[in-house]
Amino acid sequence: MPQSLNYLNESPSQTAGPYVHIGCTPNFSGINGLYREDPGSIMLNEKTLGDRISIRGGVYDGMGVPLKDALVEIWQADAAGLYASAEETRGQSDPNFSGWGRSPGDMESGEFVFETIRPGPVPYPDGRIQAPHITFWIVARGINTGLHTRLYFDDEQAANAQDPILSRIEQRQRLDTLIAKSESSGVYRFDIHLQGPEETVFFDM
Amino acid sequence: MTDTSRPRGGYIQRDRGWHPPAYHPGYKTSVTRSPQKALLSLPTTLSEETGPVFSQSIIGPRDNDLLHNHAADGESAIGSRILVYGQVRDQSGRGLPATLVEVWQANAGGRYRHQKETYLAPLDPNFGGCGRCLTDAQGYYEFRSVLPGPYPWPNGVNDWRPSHIHFSLFGEAFAQRLITQMYFEGDPLIWKCPIVNTIPSRQAIEDLIAPLDLNASIPMDTLAYRFDITLRGRRQTYFENRPEGL
Numbered sequence: 001m002p003q004s005l006n007y008l009n010e011s012p013s014q015t016a017g018p019y020v021h022i023g024c025t026p027n028f029s030g031i032n033g034l035y036r037e038d039p040g041s042i043m044l045n046e047k048t049l050g051d052r053i054s055i056r057g058g059v060y061d062g063m064g065v066p067l068k069d070a071l072v073e074i075w076q077a078d079a080a081g082l083y084a085s086a087e088e089t090r091g092q093s094d095p096n097f098s099g100w101g102r103s104p105g106d107m108e109s110g111e112f113v114f115e116t117i118r119p120g121p122v123p124y125p126d127g128r129i130q131a132p133h134i135t136f137w138i139v140a141r142g143i144n145t146g147l148h149t150r151l152y153f154d155d156e157q158a159a160n161a162q163d164p165i166l167s168r169i170e171q172r173q174r175l176d177t178l179i180a181k182s183e184s185s186g187v188y189r190f191d192i193h194l195q196g197p198e199e200t201v202f203f204d205m
Numbered sequence: 206m207t208d209t210s211r212p213r214g215g216y217i218q219r220d221r222g223w224h225p226p227a228y229h230p231g232y233k234t235s236v237t238r239s240p241q242k243a244l245l246s247l248p249t250t251l252s253e254e255t256g257p258v259f260s261q262s263i264i265g266p267r268d269n270d271l272l273h274n275h276a277a278d279g280e281s282a283i284g285s286r287i288l289v290y291g292q293v294r295d296q297s298g299r300g301l302p303a304t305l306v307e308v309w310q311a312n313a314g315g316r317y318r319h320q321k322e323t324y325l326a327p328l329d330p331n332f333g334g335c336g337r338c339l340t341d342a343q344g345y346y347e348f349r350s351v352l353p354g355p356y357p358w359p360n361g362v363n364d365w366r367p368s369h370i371h372f373s374l375f376g377e378a379f380a381q382r383l384i385t386q387m388y389f390e391g392d393p394l395i396w397k398c399p400i401v402n403t404i405p406s407r408q409a410i411e412d413l414i415a416p417l418d419l420n421a422s423i424p425m426d427t428l429a430y431r432f433d434i435t436l437r438g439r440r441q442t443y444f445e446n447r448p449e450g451l
Contacts, residue, residue, distance in 0.1 A: 006298070007217075007296045007297065007438065008294070008295075008296045008297075008298055008435045008438075009220070009223060009296070009408075009409065009412060009435060010219065010220065010223065010224075010296060010383075010435050010436065010437055011383065011385050011412055011413065011434045011435045011436070012223060012224050012225065012385065012404045012409045012410070012412060012413060013224045013225060013383060013384065013385055014225070014371075014384065014385045014386040014400060014401075014403075014404075014413070015232070015235075015384075015400060015403075016371065016373075016384045017371060017386075017400075018319075018321060019309060019317045019319050019322070019371075020309070020371070020384070021319070022309040022317060022318060022319055022333075022334055022335050023307050023308060023309025023334075023335050023371055023373060024307060024309075024373060026333070026335045029318070029319060029320075030318075030320065031275070031318055031333045031334070031335055033275075034265070034268070034274055034275065034333060034335060034336075035263075035265070035268070035337075036263070036265075039259075039263070039305075039307075061237040061238050062236075062237040062238070062239075062241075063237055065237075067238070069321075073382075075252070075255075075256065075257065075379045076252075077252070083251065083252075083255035084257065084258065085255035085256055085257065085258060085377075085378075086258050086377065087254055087255045087256065087377055087378055088251075088255055098257060099257060100256075100257035122250070122251050122252055123251065124250055125215070125248065125250055125251075130250065130252070133252065135252050135253070135379055137379070137382055139384050140238065141234050141238075142232070142234030142235045142236075142237070142238035142239075143227070143235070143238055143239075144224070144225035144226065144227055144229060144232070144235060144239075144403050145219075145224045145225060145227065146382060146383070146384060147240065150252075165247060165250075168245065168247065169245065174242075194237075194238050194239065194240060195237060195238070195239060195240055195241055199240055199241065199242050200240075201242075201245055202240050202242075202244050202245070203244060203245050203246075203247060204218070204219065204221065204244035204245065204246040204247070205216075205246070205247050205248070205249050205250070205253050205380065
């Protein structure tokens with residue numbers, strides 16, 4: 001027998017279930033007094049650098065029905081393209097920006113809203129520059145493994161055209177599923193379709 | 206010479222045959238919530254190799270004590286008292302320090318504190334069902350709670366969830382983000398559960414079953430279960446393929 005590599009298996013995923021909001025956004029669920037605020041509910045403050053933007057949208061199932069029990073998280077760079085992470089080695093990110101947001105969606109409509117800033121560009125491993133983007137992670141009842149996608153901006157056409165990841169999408173008509181639409185100044189809409197003809201491109205990264 | 210004590214390469218690709226497939230008709234809600242097109246597989250970039258940092262300052266002293274964090278003064282939640290502990294590590298076996306662990310669960314009767322919950326078992330006024338902690342320098346976490354009860358759910362006409370605790374994990378990078386569930390050794394409902402059975406192999410299911418750990422139990426007080434969690438690991442090498450000149 002050769003030597004063993006001794007890698008461990010990743011713990012298998014399980015659905016977040018219908019009560020994910022109890023654990024991840026307890027105040028939203030009406031369980032008050034435990035946490036001062038729901039984690040990820042505030043990403044910035046008045047000193048945060050960069051252009052303020054709002055991102056809103058819904059998560060839709062294969063029948064076009066909006067989910068009301070999803071949890072959506074985002075992760076993004078600051079205005080300079082730096083991440084607020086211990087793993088960031090290129091410099092100090094904006095101390096007034098967390099980069100991470102979490103939304104339980106609206107109680108009635110299920111729509112998520114993130115009040116954040118426009119992210120700066122981040123390099124790809126080979127040194128090329130990625131278009132400004134925001135990582136999305138979606139969990140819910142009926143989703144067995146969290147779904148990973150990215151938001152790009154419709155007013156970054158030149159950067160999007162050069163983006164090393166967007167260029168890898170073979171069916172070009174699907175590219176549109178990753179582009180947030182500017183609705184008014186600083187307000188973008190980004191709908192996520194889990195299934196069907198408009199199915200969002202999801203990543204295995 | 207660079208520090209080789211910890212891997213710095215991209216994250217190891219997730220083994221999609223080990224995790225549950227998105228579409229699993231035995232779990233009915235997955236039918237219309239499962240992507241049908243192939244995922245786009247790409248190596249991780251900085252956007253996935255970084256992740257949020259959580260400060261100990263956000264964690265309250267009772268956040269990992271579900272027996273008391275929603276209880277009136279001098280009271281505690283009803284049920285079998287349990288302690289759950291374990292290590293969060295990556296696929297190389299390296300403990301992941303200061304990473305956020307969030308948990309939620311039903312009460313001892315199998316009832317969640319949620320407005321959409323319809324099970325007839327009663328709420329426990331002293332039990333919220335939610336907690337969190339940061340792992341220590343070696344990646345260990347622990348929390349105290351009550352043994353959650355099994356409960357019926359609308360899928361088949363007579364499907365029951367085994368006793369379980371939901372876990373949300375971050376690790377050091379967003380590529381490691383994971384939500385899973387912990388089950389309890391010896392529970393006969395585990396093998397009958399349509400959600401458990403979305404996982405393809407028995408070996409993978411067993412990775413989610415926490416054994417009773419009498420050695421860690423507190424005599425005359427609390428039973429302990431150990432639940433280790435493995436998040437994605439990184440490749441060991443710095444070397445990356447890149448075109449000449451970049």
